[in-house]
Every structure is written in structure tokens, then in C-alpha cells.
Amino acid sequence: MRLLSTIKVSLRALRRNALRSVLTALGIIIGVAAVIAMVSIGNGAKAQVEASIASLGQNIISVFPGNFTAGGVRGGFGTASTLTVEDALAIRHEIAGVVNLSPEMRDRAQILAHGLNWNTLVVGEDVSYLDIRIWPVAAGAMFSEADVRSAAKVCVIGQTVADQLFQGQDPVGQTLRIRNIPFKVVGLLARKGFNYFGQDQDDAVIIPYTSHLKRLARRPFLNSIVIQAASPDQMARIQQDITDLLLQRRNGREQDFTVRNQLELAQAATATTKTMTVLLGAIAGVSLVVGGIGIMNIMLVSVTERTREIGIRLAVGAHGRDVLLQFLTEAIILSSMGGALGVVLGVGSSQLISRLNHWPVLVSADAILGAVAFSAVIGVFFGFYPARKAAELDPIEALRYE
Amino acid sequence: MPAVVQLDEVHKIYESGEIPVHAVRGVSLTIEPGDFVAVMGASGSGKSTLMNLLGCLDRPTKGRYLLDGTDASSLDRNQLADIRNRKLGFVFQGFNLLARTTALENVELPMLYAKTRVAARTMRARALRCLDLVGLTNRADHFPSQLSGGQQQRVAIARALVNDPQLLLADEPTGNLDSKTSVEIMGVFQQLNAQGITIVMVTHELDIARYSRRNLVMRDGRLVSDTPVAGRLTAAAELQRILEAESAAQLTA
Ligand SMILES: Nc1ncnc2c1ncn2[C@@H]1O[C@H](COP(=O)(O)OP(=O)(O)OP(=O)(O)O)[C@@H](O)[C@H]1O
Ligand SMILES: [Mg+2]
Numbered sequence: 310m311r312l313l314s315t316i317k318v319s320l321r322a323l324r325r326n327a328l329r330s331v332l333t334a335l336g337i338i339i340g341v342a343a344v345i346a347m348v349s350i351g352n353g354a355k356a357q358v359e360a361s362i363a364s365l366g367q368n369i370i371s372v373f374p375g376n377f378t379a380g381g382v383r384g385g386f387g388t389a390s391t392l393t394v395e396d397a398l399a400i401r402h403e404i405a406g407v408v409n410l411s412p413e414m415r416d417r418a419q420i421l422a423h424g425l426n427w428n429t430l431v432v433g434e435d436v437s438y439l440d441i442r443i444w445p446v447a448a449g450a451m452f453s454e455a456d457v458r459s460a461a462k463v464c465v466i467g468q469t470v471a472d473q474l475f476q477g478q479d480p481v482g483q484t485l486r487i488r489n490i491p492f493k494v495v496g497l498l499a500r501k502g503f504n505y506f507g508q509d510q511d512d513a514v515i516i517p518y519t520s521h522l523k524r525l526a527r528r529p530f531l532n533s534i535v536i537q538a539a540s541p542d543q544m545a546r547i548q549q550d551i552t553d554l555l556l557q558r559r560n561g562r563e564q565d566f567t568v569r570n571q572l573e574l575a576q577a578a579t580a581t582t583k584t585m586t587v588l589l590g591a592i593a594g595v596s597l598v599v600g601g602i603g604i605m606n607i608m609l610v611s612v613t614e615r616t617r618e619i620g621i622r623l624a625v626g627a628h629g630r631d632v633l634l635q636f637l638t639e640a641i642i643l644s645s646m647g648g649a650l651g652v653v654l655g656v657g658s659s660q661l662i663s664r665l666n667h668w669p670v671l672v673s674a675d676a677i678l679g680a681v682a683f684s685a686v687i688g689v690f691f692g693f694y695p696a697r698k699a700a701e702l703d704p705i706e707a708l709r710y711e
Numbered sequence: 712m713p714a715v716v717q718l719d720e721v722h723k724i725y726e727s728g729e730i731p732v733h734a735v736r737g738v739s740l741t742i743e744p745g746d747f748v749a750v751m752g753a754s755g756s757g758k759s760t761l762m763n764l765l766g767c768l769d770r771p772t773k774g775r776y777l778l779d780g781t782d783a784s785s786l787d788r789n790q791l792a793d794i795r796n797r798k799l800g801f802v803f804q805g806f807n808l809l810a811r812t813t814a815l816e817n818v819e820l821p822m823l824y825a826k827t828r829v830a831a832r833t834m835r836a837r838a839l840r841c842l843d844l845v846g847l848t849n850r851a852d853h854f855p856s857q858l859s860g861g862q863q864q865r866v867a868i869a870r871a872l873v874n875d876p877q878l879l880l881a882d883e884p885t886g887n888l889d890s891k892t893s894v895e896i897m898g899v900f901q902q903l904n905a906q907g908i909t910i911v912m913v914t915h916e917l918d919i920a921r922y923s924r925r926n927l928v929m930r931d932g933r934l935v936s937d938t939p940v941a942g943r944l945t946a947a948a949e950l951q952r953i954l955e956a957e958s959a960a961q962l963t964a
Contacts, residue, residue, distance in 0.1 A: 314823055325811065621807050624768060625870070626796025626824040628789045705768050708807060 315631075319639040322611070333607040334647030336600025337687065341651025341680040342658060343593035348676040349659040351586025353669035358582055361504045362575040366441045368538040369571040370548055372396075372555070374530065391565045392531040394522065396555055400536065404550045409537040411435035414521040420514060422474040422485035429470055430513045431487055433521025434535075439465075439498075441537045449481035449496035452517055456495075460519040465496035467511035485514075490524055492516060544570050594683075600647065601687035608640050608695035619699050620707025629700035636699050640692020641685055648684030652677050713780035715878050715909045716742040716765060721774035723760050723932075734760040736932035737774070744877070747904045748911045749920035749940075752929035758913045759804070759882055761929070765911060766801045766880045767791045779877060796824055800871030802881035804913075806863045808855040814866045815851040818842060821874050841869035845899050861892035868899060872908075879903065881912040885919055891953050897922040898946030922946060 323330045374392040397412040414433030419426055438444075439451050452463045464485070471480045480494045492514075501510040522529060538547050548568050555566055612619070619632055656672050663670035723735035734757045742748055750758050763769040764776060767783055770791075776783045779798060786794065795801070808817045818838040822829045829837075842848050845865035855863050864884060871879055881900075885893035893916075901922060904910050912923065920926050921944045928936040 311823070311828065321811075617807070618809055621809060622820070622824070623792065624766075624795065624801060624803075624807070625821040626792050626874075628792050628824070631824060705763055708768075708803065 336603040337647030338651040340597030340600040342655035345655025347589035352671035355582040370536040372534040406543040409437040411438040427473040433518035445499045447499040457517040460523045464492045469512040601691040605691035612699040616710040623704035633700035636696035641688035644688030648681040717777040719775040721771045724772045747923040749923035756929040757932040800876035804882040
């Protein structure tokens, strides 16, 4: 039988039981909508993490004190503070392919200005830090090499700190006190937003690392060293060189530092969101399968109800294949119309979720195509058994069926 | 020209129940083109079983069935379906029309499954011609539920005719109809037979059998009598008589 009349007959049969058809497709509608919404939310989260990792800068290698790859119970990442400024300078001078380097100190401190105070992160960095992080200055300028050499009492501040302490006034040129030591604000940073740990990156004061060491730090150790490589293909080599150099500097003592590149950080951070996306998608996928079983159920009912019709068609010359195609078409129409409605519902609810919760939601064409294709496959898969049952009916027995 | 139907010692045994039923027990029969055969017999004597065998809806358990020279007992499911579609027209006892489908579409149905594709317009024209043949042109767009029993039966006949079959099989075509409508149906059959279509029909009524050319009687799955019809009735004349009788009854009432 030609395809067009097959489709016509299928549509007529579905319309005859319109409510039943819609209820049957509802399983698929909800399943597809859920898959799309879940995957969109997962993708949105992933994209956000990726964006914030990209905002860390390019070709970044970090050295942390402590060794969390060695066995045994250790303090871990950042606790054994044995990384020194000399280590950093050695890396800068002896390793080829390092374009920028900044020794890093971090500490939380209470800061004061205009009788207002605020608890924030005080970071000691080198001049090149803003270049590494691709972080422009909104007003004023970054402190200078001379400031670093002289351990000057100068700072650049993030937008959040500016909002809290200066409240709309221009902070550049003003003075704030960190642990009661006056620092002059020489620059205001552009807004950077939250990082993938959910920390406000604008809630920070950046001072020369030398000033941090001399005036604030209790111990002469670095929290980390941030290194920017010239190109991605040099990263592995530089990482190895750093390890070798630092080991050599430790004269046979065991490794008390860890070298990580940005890629590894990114992988760790995206791994969780990926797991989440897969998990949510899988749960939603289960509802698709349940929807498919609903279709199979109704198709079986339909075959039984229409046994006489099948008998008549077979008696006037239909082949089993014609009947099979007939019912398969019906199942596919049911499931793919459900899929199409599910796409509309899924995209709509994704937008709604993103509006209401301010979550980043990324509706991907892949998810839509995948969901629609999958629902059609479900139609074929779950429609096949009832359709074959219909096709294998004996014409006489089907005609005699009451 | 081969015989349209040739049965050699055909048996049909139903094995479905607890005890096998031997419904047809060794029937041999030859039907030449242009014949018009009425099959009679008591209920349960195997008439419908025989018709299903003739109609290639079922296969004989034993014996040989040559339809128009080809051995139907050796064909597979799909080949039988094609034979039903091309060579046979079957009018069922219970009409067996598709519900919620117009008379016209019911008649078009066998053409949908024809091996060589028929254009939609041709399909419609042919279906309308067959409806015209049974006098139902003005009911083409009606659903079976909107038609009387006789009209439904005529739609079923039109459907059986639409692929120009060689053999028209009808199982009790007048079973549920009043005598006037029955005569009308016989009129259609006689007209088709005159055009050269071979007809086999089952009937319980002796006077209906007299419209055919040849009468068979079955008993317990066997053919027990095969006689040519003497004093054959013509539907046109009978219809005329019925109409006269009706108007006479009206005058006296
Ligand atoms: N599918 C079946 N399974 C088992 N037995 C059957 C089946 N169909 C018919 N029979 C039996 O075969 C015998 C012949 O049945 P068939 O229907 O051919 O009779 P019939 O002559 O057409 O009767 P009627 O005049 O009542 O229609 C009956 O005894 C019946 O019970
Ligand atoms: Mg019968």
C-alpha cells in the first residue's frame, strides 16, 4: 500500500480516539520535555563553568605547596607552606617559554576606609598578574615594577570592595587600611564576576606580593605560583621542567609541591557538571522509555479492537507487511508527535526555569534532534511488537473475531 | 480455457479444538468459466469452510485446489493474498465493511493493495462504476452505519467486483435480507454472470438457489448432489411480480 494512504488511515484511526491518543503520547511528551530541560540545565551549568575557567587566563600552570599525589595521610593541597619567592624567581629565570609569572599570597583581612570596614581577600601578586588573568583595569592603573621592588603600600581593588567602602565615589587616589596599615588605591579593576567555585572574584584587594610578604604575612611562604606559558604545546614540557627544577632545589628532599595545568583544573571542574548532566538526562530518559511502554500498551489494545478490520484488509489482499507498516506508522506518528510537543514544552520550561531561577540554560540543537529521533525510535521499538502481532493474524480467524 | 475451479479430493480438518473437526471430507468439483453455482446444505455441513477454501482464505488439509489452472495449495501467504486481490471477489455473510469509512472508500480498499499501483483518480472512477453497477451511486459518501442491510450488502458486492475478479464468491449474500431485496441482489448476480463472471454462492433458501444455473448440496462435509437448475428464475421478472403483488395488496387494503 502506498505510504500516503497508510498515513491517512493512521491519522484517521488516531483522530477517532483523539483523547486516548493524546494521553498515550503524554508519556513521550513529558519524557522528551524532561530530557530537553535537564540537558539544557546541565549544559548551561557546564558552559558557565567553562567560561569561568577560560576567565582564569590562557595556558596557565599553577604550582601549589604540598603534594597530594604522594601516598599516606598528608596535609594536602596548600597546607605545607614551603613554596618560596626564590622558587618562583628560579622558575622565571631558568625555564624557557615562561611569558608571565606571579608569586601569589592570599589572606583574608579586615579593611577600613571612611569609617566603613569590610572583610575581604587580600592577594599579593606581581605586576603581570592582570595580564595573566586577562583582567582589565577600569580606572587608574596597576601598580608598577618599582612598587613591587620597594614593597610599596599600594593596591588595586575589585568592584565589590569599591562598592562596599567607597560607595559610588572614585576610589582611585584614596587610602584604605589593611590591618591598620594604610595602602593607597592606585587602580580599580573591571568587573569579573563569580568563579566556578561561586566566589565573587571582585571581592578582593590586590597588592604587590613583596608588600604582602613584608607587611602582612606571618610566614615567608607563597600560597601558589601562577605561570603563563607561551603556547599550549609547551605546557607539558614546562610543567616537567618546573618539577625537575624545584626537585633539584630541594636537594633530594621529598617532593613538597604540586604542578597543575589549567586543563586539569578545567577537567576536574567540568567532570562534576558532566556527571550531573548525564544523570539528569538518564532519569529523564527513563520517563521516555515508560512513555514507550504506554504506546505499546495502547497499540496492543488497538490491534485487538481492530482485529476485524485487519481481517478485512488481509482478506481483500493486504500482505502482512502492509498491516505491519500500518500499525508501525501509527505508533511512529504517535511518538513523534509526542516528541514534537515535548520539544516545545521542554524548550518553554527551560526558558521558564532560567527566568525564575536565573540559572544559565543552554538549549542545544543536539538535545532537540536527539530527543525527537529517540522518540521516533521508541515508536518503532515499542510499536513493532503490536504491529507484528497484527500482521501475523490469520485472515479467517480475524474475520471471525467478535 | 482451464476450469475456474478444480478440487481433487479436498479435505479440511480443524485441529484448533480439543477434538479435530473434519469439516470437508473429500470434495471433488469442477466449475467452468461462466457458471453460476448455488451451494446448499444443513447448518454445519461445511459450506462456509468450502467457500473459504475456494476463496484462498484457508488452505486444504489434504487434496489439491487448482484455481484458474494454478495450484493454490502450494502458494504462500502473500501469494494467496495476491490471488485474493486479483482473481477473487468475496462477499461475506456479515458484510464485513470497514466502519467509519465511506461506501466509496470501502469499495476502493482492494485497489489499495493491488500489486500494480492505481492512481487515486482511477481508483475513484472504478469504485464509482462498481457502486453504479449495484445501484448505489447516490450513497457513495455514506458510512455503513447510515446504510440499510441490503445497501451494505451491495457495497460489499461492489467491493468484491472492483478488481474485475474471475470468480465471485458469496457466503449467504441474502441471509439477512427481506425477499424483495434478496431478489434485487440476485438481479445483480445474474447481470454479472451474464457479463461472464463465474459465481459461487451459499444459500439456505431453495428459491434463491433457483436463480443460479447449478445446485450443489452438502452433507457432513461431502457433496451429495450436483444438479443443473431446471426452471431458472430471472430476477427482473420476479421483481416485476413482487411489485405487482405489492400494489395489488395496497389496492385491496
Ligand atoms: N475454526 C473452526 N474451528 C473448529 N471447527 C470449525 C471451525 N470452523 C468451522 N468449524 C466446524 O466445521 C463444521 C463446518 O462448519 P461451516 O462453518 O463450514 O458450516 P456451514 O455449512 O457454513 O454452516 P452454516 O450454514 O451454519 O453457516 C462445523 O461442524 C463447525 O463446527
Ligand atoms: Mg456458513
